[in-house]
Amino acid sequence: xxxxxxxxxxxxxxxxxxxxxxxxxxxxxxxxxxxxxxxxxxxxxxxxxxxxxxxxxxxxxxxxxxxxxxxxxxxxxxxxxxxxxxxxxxxxxxxxxxxxxxxxxxxxxxxxxxxxxxxxxxxxxxxxxxxxxxxxxxxxxxxxxxxxxxxxxxxxxxxxxxxxxxxxxxxxxxxxxxxxxxxxxxxxxxxxxxxxxxxxxxxxxxxxxxxxxxxxxxxxxxxxxxxxxxxxxxxxxxxxxxxxxxxxxxxxxxxxxxxxxxxxxxxxxxxxxxxxxxxxxxxxxxxxxxxxxxxxxxxxxxxxxxxxxxxxxxxxxxxxxxxxxxxxxxxxxxxxxxxxxxxxxxxxxxxxxxxxxxxxxx
Amino acid sequence: xxxxxxxxxxxxxxxxxxxxxxxxxxxxxxxxxxxxxxxxxxxxxxxxxxxxxxxxxxxxxxxxxxxxxxxxxxxxxxxxxxxxxxxxxxxxxxxxxxxxxxxxxxxxxxxxxxxxxxxxxxxxxxxxxxxxxxxxxxxxxxxxxxxxxxxxxxxxxxxxxxxxxxxxxxxxxxxxxxxxxxxxxxxxxxxxxxxxxxxxxxxxxxxxxxxxxxxxxxxxxxxxxxxxxxxxxxxxxxxxxxxxxxxxxxxxxxxxxxxxxxxxxxxxxxxxxxxxxxxxxxxxxxxxxxxxxxxxxxxxxxxxxxxxxxxxxxxxxxxxxxxxxxxxxxxxxxxxxxxxxxxxxxxxxxxxxxxxxxxxxx
Numbered sequence: 001x002x003x004x005x006x007x008x009x010x011x012x013x014x015x016x017x018x019x020x021x022x023x024x025x026x027x028x029x030x031x032x033x034x035x036x037x038x039x040x041x042x043x044x045x046x047x048x049x050x051x052x053x054x055x056x057x058x059x060x061x062x063x064x065x066x067x068x069x070x071x072x073x074x075x076x077x078x079x080x081x082x083x084x085x086x087x088x089x090x091x092x093x094x095x096x097x098x099x100x101x102x103x104x105x106x107x108x109x110x111x112x113x114x115x116x117x118x119x120x121x122x123x124x125x126x127x128x129x130x131x132x133x134x135x136x137x138x139x140x141x142x143x144x145x146x147x148x149x150x151x152x153x154x155x156x157x158x159x160x161x162x163x164x165x166x167x168x169x170x171x172x173x174x175x176x177x178x179x180x181x182x183x184x185x186x187x188x189x190x191x192x193x194x195x196x197x198x199x200x201x202x203x204x205x206x207x208x209x210x211x212x213x214x215x216x217x218x219x220x221x222x223x224x225x226x227x228x229x230x231x232x233x234x235x236x237x238x239x240x241x242x243x244x245x246x247x248x249x250x251x252x253x254x255x256x257x258x259x260x261x262x263x264x265x266x267x268x269x270x271x272x273x274x275x276x277x278x279x280x281x282x283x284x285x286x287x288x289x290x291x292x293x294x295x296x297x298x299x300x301x302x303x304x305x306x307x308x309x310x311x312x313x314x315x316x317x318x319x320x321x322x323x324x325x326x327x328x329x330x331x332x333x334x335x336x337x338x339x340x341x342x343x344x345x346x347x348x349x350x351x352x353x354x355x356x357x358x359x360x361x362x
Numbered sequence: 363x364x365x366x367x368x369x370x371x372x373x374x375x376x377x378x379x380x381x382x383x384x385x386x387x388x389x390x391x392x393x394x395x396x397x398x399x400x401x402x403x404x405x406x407x408x409x410x411x412x413x414x415x416x417x418x419x420x421x422x423x424x425x426x427x428x429x430x431x432x433x434x435x436x437x438x439x440x441x442x443x444x445x446x447x448x449x450x451x452x453x454x455x456x457x458x459x460x461x462x463x464x465x466x467x468x469x470x471x472x473x474x475x476x477x478x479x480x481x482x483x484x485x486x487x488x489x490x491x492x493x494x495x496x497x498x499x500x501x502x503x504x505x506x507x508x509x510x511x512x513x514x515x516x517x518x519x520x521x522x523x524x525x526x527x528x529x530x531x532x533x534x535x536x537x538x539x540x541x542x543x544x545x546x547x548x549x550x551x552x553x554x555x556x557x558x559x560x561x562x563x564x565x566x567x568x569x570x571x572x573x574x575x576x577x578x579x580x581x582x583x584x585x586x587x588x589x590x591x592x593x594x595x596x597x598x599x600x601x602x603x604x605x606x607x608x609x610x611x612x613x614x615x616x617x618x619x620x621x622x623x624x625x626x627x628x629x630x631x632x633x634x635x636x637x638x639x640x641x642x643x644x645x646x647x648x649x650x651x652x653x654x655x656x657x658x659x660x661x662x663x664x665x666x667x668x669x670x671x672x673x674x675x676x677x678x679x680x681x682x683x684x685x686x687x688x689x690x691x692x693x694x695x696x697x698x699x700x701x702x703x704x705x706x707x708x709x710x711x712x713x714x715x716x717x718x719x720x721x722x723x724x
Contacts, residue, residue, distance in 0.1 A: 038386040042384065076597065238431055
């Protein structure tokens with residue numbers, strides 16, 4: 001599965017993205033914080049799972065929360081329940097929504113729900129788009145930040161207006177908050193304040209939080225009870241989910257307080273990128289810990305240049321490149337624990353060298 | 363969630379069932395066997411998951427195998443693929459099949475497949491039942507052993523005849539082998555020999571194997587590729603499944619060689635039960651590590667009697683009782699590591715006392 005760029009990245013002393021390697025140590029470290037005598041959760045019951053669900057319901061400001069093995073499962077189920085409540089099998093979301101591009105059309109194949117793609121591929125859904133929805137839509141999913149366009153966010157006022165409009169029209173509003181905790185520093189709001197604009201919300205524990213896997217879905221008590229039935233149907237009501245729950249809780253406690261630092265790191269790093277020839281970031285000023293880096297150079301020309309850079313500086317910028325047309329390529333960057341550990345001098349030296357190499361490549 | 367019988371059972375020095383407590387230590391112990399540097403699986407890829415899948419495909423004698431978070435997910439998907447191949451949305455299984463009684467009708471709600479219940483609730487599906495299936499059935503699921511009736515098994519010859527009949531008629535035959543490893547000592551066959559009678563097979567890693575959760579589905583290569591698409595749709599293609607995979611592999615290595623001992627333990631223990639007044643086991647002679655214990659005494663009368671027994675002998679027979687009509691009750695027993703650790707004298711003393719108490723209760 002590996003490729004030369006990935007291998008070169010893996011050898012660098014200073015990879016700029018993420019918290020660290022995704023290896024078994026991540027779980028070992030979390031488990032070390034718990035006593036072996038702690039009883040397993042059993043089919044969704046037991047203090048271990050109930051306490052965490054209660055804690056997350058509180059943080060998200062919802063009546064109840066349920067832990068799911070994946071966001072894919074949690075979100076399909078959320079949309080299914082809203083569709084059932086309304087008696088309409090249509091849900092609206094962004095053309096680059098996770099459900100549209102990463103789930104093999106599960107929402108349609110398993111739930112018979114027709115997706116309605118709203119807005120354009122290269123921009124956020126806005127109030128104007130939402131006002132075009134007619135009465136045949138049961139619910140609208142908004143993803144904050146919108147990952148596939150670099151992690152962009154609407155102004156908070158726009159979000160409030162969309163929420164108010166949906167409530168007025170009886171359209172359920174669901175938040176794909178896979179990276180919800182990561183946007184709190186930009187909005188200067190609590191998770192509960194943002195979630196109050198939505199009827200249901202999903203959050204992930206292996207993005208900015210850096211856990212192993214797993215998700216929380218939160219909403220009103222009746223909605224969440226319903227979601228447990230669907231969790232069972234999907235095959236997600238595992239006898240034990242504690243390996244994910246304990247690591248979610250452990251890394252939440254460790255990293256939730258760091259979200260401001262990751263956000264500031266992303267802004268600084270985007271600045272370094274934007275000073276380079278041929279490079280621009282999307283968004284130009286990040287609004288979370290993530291952004292996309294676009295380079296006006298074909299992938300096959302940038303790749304060897306990056307590998308040289310990694311070798312010469314020990315700074316690893318990305319382990320992959322994606323083509324964007326014939327003349328450009330891009331990659332995604334998410335800031336975690338690693339970024340702050342890189343000496344600033346090394347980082348500046350690497351970007352100066354990158355800039356030279358890009359200028360020479362023109 | 364706890365009740366007095368459960369609490370009394372938890373206090374006993376010698377619980378007769380299972381391997382041990384379901385607590386976090388089970389995972390810690392498995393993880394201790396692996397290096398922290400071991401790379402995580404990532405969305406179904408990576409050596410960690412591929413090696414285990416390859417190993418299990420070999421043991422089950424199938425072209426390929428895929429690890430799933432749950433058997434519920436694996437089996438719905440297996441039946442869905444068989445139904446799609448045949449172009450018929452009907453699948454046959456036992457009236458007490460897991461899909462019928464524990465999955466909230468997921469097969470119908472998510473896949474639109476109509477279940478056809480075959481045979482009687484209190485007996486095994488036999489060749490005669492299978493011969494009554496008409497051409498509108500895409501596949502037949504057989505569960506070996508049939509858990510809800512005490513873990514019974516057909517004669518091997520009958521199994522071969524059912525398999526031959528299904529092949530002749532183009533009915534796909536799927537094995538619910540949640541407890542497949544547990545029946546090998548009785549049949550005196552390898553897992554691959556039994557699986558050769560079936561087109562697809564599911565095995566579990568938290569019954570006799572005693573892992574945390576998780577399942578393997580095995581079949582032909584094209585079938586298994588298809589199953590990965592459905593695994594993604596169900597929300598089961600987690601970024602990392604290694605907590606389940608590593609513990610499955612660890613406890614498989616530890617306990618697969620013990621299946622004969624568990625089976626012999628179950629036969630011995632059933633003998634002790636059958637010597638008592640008012641008690642009979644189902645089956646009378648176990649054919650795996652499990653059986654049911656039926657007692658001709660109302661649950662509310664047996665419960666205090668058992669609690670006394672646990673207190674006086676330290677031997678714990680069951681943590682729960684289920685009513686069966688007004689005058690009887692029953693419970694399930696599965697033999698694991700714990701049984702062999704109980705001193706035989708203590709066990710005999712406990713059964714002698716149980717017999718006295720039951721005689722006095724008449």
